[in-house]
Amino acid sequence: MSSSPLKIAIAGLGTVGGGTVELLAGHADLLAARTGRRLELVAAAALERPAGLPLDGVPFYTDAREMTRDADYDVLIELIGGANGIALDVVRAALERGKHVVTANKAMIAHHGVELARLAELTGANIGFEASVGGGIPVIKALREGLAANRVTKVMGILNGTCNFILSTMQETGREFADVLAEAQALGYAEADPTFDIDGIDTAHKLAILASLAFGMPVSIDAVTCEGIRHVSALDIRYAAELGYRIKLLGVASLSEINGELATDCRVYPAMVPLGFPLAHVDGPFNAVVTEGDFVGRTVLEGRGAGAHPTASAVVADLIDLACGRVGPAFGLPVDRLEPRPTAPRGAGRAAWYIRLMVRDEPGVFADIAAALRDEKVSMEQVIQRGRAPNQTVPVVMTVHETDEAAMLRAVARINGIASVAEPPRLIRIEPL
Amino acid sequence: MSSSPLKIAIAGLGTVGGGTVELLAGHADLLAARTGRRLELVAAAALERPAGLPLDGVPFYTDAREMTRDADYDVLIELIGGANGIALDVVRAALERGKHVVTANKAMIAHHGVELARLAELTGANIGFEASVGGGIPVIKALREGLAANRVTKVMGILNGTCNFILSTMQETGREFADVLAEAQALGYAEADPTFDIDGIDTAHKLAILASLAFGMPVSIDAVTCEGIRHVSALDIRYAAELGYRIKLLGVASLSEINGELATDCRVYPAMVPLGFPLAHVDGPFNAVVTEGDFVGRTVLEGRGAGAHPTASAVVADLIDLACGRVGPAFGLPVDRLEPRPTAPRGAGRAAWYIRLMVRDEPGVFADIAAALRDEKVSMEQVIQRGRAPNQTVPVVMTVHETDEAAMLRAVARINGIASVAEPPRLIRIEPL
Known part of the structure; x- marks a missing residue:
C-alpha cells in the first residue's frame, strides 16, 4: 500500500460538503488506518467561506474552476450540484487533468455519465458516484460489484426522501398533499421550488443510474418516463390503507424480452405497494432499493437517503476505494462494452x-x-x-x-x-x- | 486490465459448489465482459464426480489436497466446510503457494480467520469470504468497503435461515418447536443433526465475522455468547404476537465504552423484535443485517441467506473482485492493525x-x-x-x-x-x- 497522502480538493461546501469535511477531519485516524494513507484536504472552493467547518490551513477558493485548474490534488470532490454549469465544468476539467472525481451529483451523472466515464477512461482517472443514489446506502457498489455475478432483471426503489416524507406524513395524518408540502418546506425537508423532488425528476435521475449499472447499458435519462406525486390525494391514501397498500413514489426499471429482444422499461410513478412487499414499511426520510438477480434472487438495501452525514459516508467510501486502489470502470463495464437497450414501447407492459x-x-x-x-x-x-x-x-x-x-x-x-x-x-x- | 484468464480450482461440489459451477458456466460471457478476463474452471475436487454439472474437460480429483498441491490455478474456491480438517488444510496449502482463496466457510473463518489472513499477507494472496455470511447479500463488502467511512457501533442480524424458517413457521401455524423442526428436517431445510443451526452456533460464527469487520478487531468466536431456539415455545410466540413482537434468533454485536474502554458485547439469542423494527418482517429463508454507523445511521441489507444459487452469487462476486484486482486485507485492515477489544463483562448491559x-x-x-x-x-x-x-x-x-x-x-x-x-x-x- 502506498503511504503517500491522498490529496483531496472539494468544490461545494453546502450541506453535504460540510458533512464531508467534518467526516474527513473527525475520522482522520480511522481513515488512515483503513487505507494506509492520510486523506488530506488540500483545497476547498465555495462562493463564501463557511463558518464552523474544520478548514484551518486549507487553501480556499471562491472560484471552483480556478481551484480545479490550479490546485495540486489527486481527487476532486464535486458537491456543487446541477446537471450542467460549474459542476460539469469542474468535473470535466479535473478528469482532463487525469484527476479522479467523486460526486453526489445524480443529475450530472444521469445526463452526462457516459461522456464523463469515457473521458475518465481516456485519461486514466476514475469517477465515483456512490453518493448520487440512496444517500449512505452502498447501493452503487452492491450493483457494480456485490451482485455482479447476476443477470439483473429488475431494480426498483424509494429514491427520494422528500416525496417519501410527504407521502408518509399524508398517510399518518390524513392531510392533503399541498398542506403537507407546505409544512415540509417550512421544516426545510422540501425546497422552495420542489419541482425536482415532487415531480419525480430526482427519482428519475437516480433510476437512470441504477438501471445503467444493473443492465450494463449507457446511462440515459431519456429512457425514463416520469410521473410525480402532486395528484396523490388523501382520499387515495385512505383507500390504499383500506385495501392493504401504501402509496409510495417508486422508480422501477426492468429488463425483459419483447419481440425477441431485451428491452428496458424505466418509470417513476406513485404506486400501490402491498403491505407484504419490502418497500411498504420504508417511511419518512428512508430510501430503499430492491434488486432482482437471476442467482441471488431478491435483495433489499435500506438506509437514510439524504442528509449531510449519510451522504458524506458515501462520498468518503468512494475516497477510501480510490485510496486503496479498488478502482474500475464507472458503470462496471468499459464504456464501449455498455450495450444500448431499446425501450419497451408505451403500453407494452x-x-x-x-x-x-x-x-x-x-x-x-x-x-x-x-x-x-x-x-x-x-x-x-x-x-x-x-x-x-x-x-x-x-x-x-x-x-x-x-x-x-x-x-x-x-x-x-x-x-x-x-x-x-x-x-x-x-x-x-x-x-x- | 489483464486479459489472461483467471484460473479457478474448486474443492467441494455439494449444493453451493454445484451452484457455483453452474454460475461460472452459465454466465461465462457476462463474467468475461465484467472483468475483462475469462473465469476458467481448471480443476475440481470432490469425493465423487457429481452427475449433471457442466464439468466436461475439467480435470477432476477425488483428493482435494492433491488438487490444491498439484494443479495450476490462481484461485482456490473452498466449499468443503467445517472449521478444521480438509477444508483448513487445503486453504492453508493454497495460501502458502500464494494462491488466492474464496470460501463460504464461516466456521473456518470464525475460528482461523486471523491466522489465514496473516498467511495471505505473507504470501501476497487474498482471501474472500463474502459467501460466509448472509448468502447472496453483499454484507461483507458493505461493512469492509461501503460503510468504511463510519465508526460502526452495532451490527446485528438474522443470520440463520433454518432457525428463521422454524420460528416463522411456528408463528404462522402455532405449532411447537419439535414438531416444526421435524418437518424442516423432512423437507431438507434442517440437517439430520441440527445442533449447529438451532443452538445458534452457525449464527455465532457469522456474528464473529461481522463483528470483526465492523469493529476492526481480530475475529474471535470465543467472544460470542450463544443461546439457541430449542426452548422457544408456541406459548411465548403467541404472547409475543399479542404484545406486538416477533421472536427471532438474532446475532447482536455492539461496541460501547465500559469503564473508559471500548468493549464489545457479542451475543446470539432469541429476541422479542418489535413489529416496527426492520428485522420483524424478515421471514422464512431470508436473512438481514442491520448496521449502525456514526455517519450513515442505520442501514439494513436483506436477501436470501442460503441455498445453491444465492451463495454462488457471493462466491463469484469475490472471484470478480479478484479478477479485477479489487483486493485488500481480508478484514479491511492489515492483521497487525486489528485491535483486540475487551469483552463486556456478563451482566454489564x-x-x-x-x-x-x-x-x-x-x-x-x-x-x-x-x-x-x-x-x-x-x-x-x-x-x-x-x-x-x-x-x-x-x-x-x-x-x-x-x-x-x-x-x-x-x-x-x-x-x-x-x-x-x-x-x-x-x-x-x-x-x-
Whole structure:
C-alpha cells in the first residue's frame, strides 16, 4: 500500500460538503488506518467561506474552476450540484487533468455519465458516484460489484426522501398533499421550488443510474418516463390503507424480452405497494432499493437517503476505494462494452391497477363502467362504493387483476367519456408482491 | 486490465459448489465482459464426480489436497466446510503457494480467520469470504468497503435461515418447536443433526465475522455468547404476537465504552423484535443485517441467506473482485492493525425483558414476584394474567422497562425460588426499536 497522502480538493461546501469535511477531519485516524494513507484536504472552493467547518490551513477558493485548474490534488470532490454549469465544468476539467472525481451529483451523472466515464477512461482517472443514489446506502457498489455475478432483471426503489416524507406524513395524518408540502418546506425537508423532488425528476435521475449499472447499458435519462406525486390525494391514501397498500413514489426499471429482444422499461410513478412487499414499511426520510438477480434472487438495501452525514459516508467510501486502489470502470463495464437497450414501447407492459372514479350517483352508471372494462377484457378484483347519495358525486374505487397496460388505458379513456363520470379517473399501478 | 484468464480450482461440489459451477458456466460471457478476463474452471475436487454439472474437460480429483498441491490455478474456491480438517488444510496449502482463496466457510473463518489472513499477507494472496455470511447479500463488502467511512457501533442480524424458517413457521401455524423442526428436517431445510443451526452456533460464527469487520478487531468466536431456539415455545410466540413482537434468533454485536474502554458485547439469542423494527418482517429463508454507523445511521441489507444459487452469487462476486484486482486485507485492515477489544463483562448491559412464569394460582404469589422485581429496581411495564384457575398452574407474562441485566438476573433467580413458581422463568430480551 502506498503511504503517500491522498490529496483531496472539494468544490461545494453546502450541506453535504460540510458533512464531508467534518467526516474527513473527525475520522482522520480511522481513515488512515483503513487505507494506509492520510486523506488530506488540500483545497476547498465555495462562493463564501463557511463558518464552523474544520478548514484551518486549507487553501480556499471562491472560484471552483480556478481551484480545479490550479490546485495540486489527486481527487476532486464535486458537491456543487446541477446537471450542467460549474459542476460539469469542474468535473470535466479535473478528469482532463487525469484527476479522479467523486460526486453526489445524480443529475450530472444521469445526463452526462457516459461522456464523463469515457473521458475518465481516456485519461486514466476514475469517477465515483456512490453518493448520487440512496444517500449512505452502498447501493452503487452492491450493483457494480456485490451482485455482479447476476443477470439483473429488475431494480426498483424509494429514491427520494422528500416525496417519501410527504407521502408518509399524508398517510399518518390524513392531510392533503399541498398542506403537507407546505409544512415540509417550512421544516426545510422540501425546497422552495420542489419541482425536482415532487415531480419525480430526482427519482428519475437516480433510476437512470441504477438501471445503467444493473443492465450494463449507457446511462440515459431519456429512457425514463416520469410521473410525480402532486395528484396523490388523501382520499387515495385512505383507500390504499383500506385495501392493504401504501402509496409510495417508486422508480422501477426492468429488463425483459419483447419481440425477441431485451428491452428496458424505466418509470417513476406513485404506486400501490402491498403491505407484504419490502418497500411498504420504508417511511419518512428512508430510501430503499430492491434488486432482482437471476442467482441471488431478491435483495433489499435500506438506509437514510439524504442528509449531510449519510451522504458524506458515501462520498468518503468512494475516497477510501480510490485510496486503496479498488478502482474500475464507472458503470462496471468499459464504456464501449455498455450495450444500448431499446425501450419497451408505451403500453407494452402488464400490471394490476387501482382506479378511483368520481361519479354522479345515477341509475345505470355502474353498468357503463363495467361494460368498458369487459370490452377491454379487464377483470375486476374488488369494488368499493359506500352507501347511496342520489344525484351527488361519490367515489367508486376498483382494483383490477393484471392486464395489458394498453387495454387498461383504452378502458379508462372510455370510462372518462361517460357523462356521469365527473372527473378524470385516477389510475394507480399496483405492484406485484 | 489483464486479459489472461483467471484460473479457478474448486474443492467441494455439494449444493453451493454445484451452484457455483453452474454460475461460472452459465454466465461465462457476462463474467468475461465484467472483468475483462475469462473465469476458467481448471480443476475440481470432490469425493465423487457429481452427475449433471457442466464439468466436461475439467480435470477432476477425488483428493482435494492433491488438487490444491498439484494443479495450476490462481484461485482456490473452498466449499468443503467445517472449521478444521480438509477444508483448513487445503486453504492453508493454497495460501502458502500464494494462491488466492474464496470460501463460504464461516466456521473456518470464525475460528482461523486471523491466522489465514496473516498467511495471505505473507504470501501476497487474498482471501474472500463474502459467501460466509448472509448468502447472496453483499454484507461483507458493505461493512469492509461501503460503510468504511463510519465508526460502526452495532451490527446485528438474522443470520440463520433454518432457525428463521422454524420460528416463522411456528408463528404462522402455532405449532411447537419439535414438531416444526421435524418437518424442516423432512423437507431438507434442517440437517439430520441440527445442533449447529438451532443452538445458534452457525449464527455465532457469522456474528464473529461481522463483528470483526465492523469493529476492526481480530475475529474471535470465543467472544460470542450463544443461546439457541430449542426452548422457544408456541406459548411465548403467541404472547409475543399479542404484545406486538416477533421472536427471532438474532446475532447482536455492539461496541460501547465500559469503564473508559471500548468493549464489545457479542451475543446470539432469541429476541422479542418489535413489529416496527426492520428485522420483524424478515421471514422464512431470508436473512438481514442491520448496521449502525456514526455517519450513515442505520442501514439494513436483506436477501436470501442460503441455498445453491444465492451463495454462488457471493462466491463469484469475490472471484470478480479478484479478477479485477479489487483486493485488500481480508478484514479491511492489515492483521497487525486489528485491535483486540475487551469483552463486556456478563451482566454489564441493559435491556428490556419479557418474562413468562408458570405459577400455581394461589393467594399472594403475585405479591412475592412483584417484591422481587421492586427490590432489584426492575420496573414493570405490562402484566398479562388471564382468568383464574385456583391451585392450577397458569402462565403469567410480564414485560419490564430497560434495566441492568445483572439486576434482572438476580430478580429472576429470586422469583425462581418462590414455591408457587412451578418452572424456571422464561426470560427473553426485548430489542429496542
